[in-house]
Amino acid sequence: MLEAAALIKLKQWKKTIIILSLVGLLILAGVIAAIVIAVVLETKKAVPSTPHYYDGALRINNLSYRNAFNDSSSAEFRALSSQIEENIRALFDNSVLKRHFSMSNVIALRPGVLVAFILQFQVPNAESEKYSTFSVENIFKENLKNSFSSRFLVDESSVQLSGK
Incomplete structure (x- = not known):
């Protein structure tokens, strides 16, 4: 019974780690996209x-x-x-x-x-x-x-x- 409970907790931890990893990747992708957009807009402005x-x-x-x-x-x-x-x-x-x-x-x-x-x-x-x-x-x-x-x-x- 303890082993079953430990297995359930382990699966929950795996899910939590996967979800947190995905959220982190999404945040990282958003930051990268914001930087790219800022660079592109600045480049357009910089051309006289x-x-x-x-x-x-x-x-x-x-x-x-x-x-x-x-x-x-x-x-x-x-x-x-x-x-x-x-x-x-x-x-x-x-x-x-x-x-x-x-x-x-x-x-x-x-x-x-x-x-x-x-x-x-x-x-x-x-x-x-x-x-x-x-x-x-x-x-x-x-x-x-x-x-x-x-x-x-x-x-x-x-x-x-x-x-x-």
């Missing part, structure tokens, strides 16, 4: 970068202009500009510019549904030469056919970009 801005314009042929588009605070303007901004962002999703693309902002909708917008890229200083207006515009036009929503029929010849 400069924002690059581009003014752009394009014409959407299959939309009718509404007077509400004159007011950038109107629900119609905000809804349409949000959709256009999302489509512009999608243009860069499958490009070399993806990781540096910061934002697009529709600033005006004009009669004939001419869209005026701004693009921003956060570019490491060492890569600054690669981000000419020509290269950004080429990628924009190249991806325009594939990435822009089927809801918008963009006149490709109307696309204009200029660097600031």
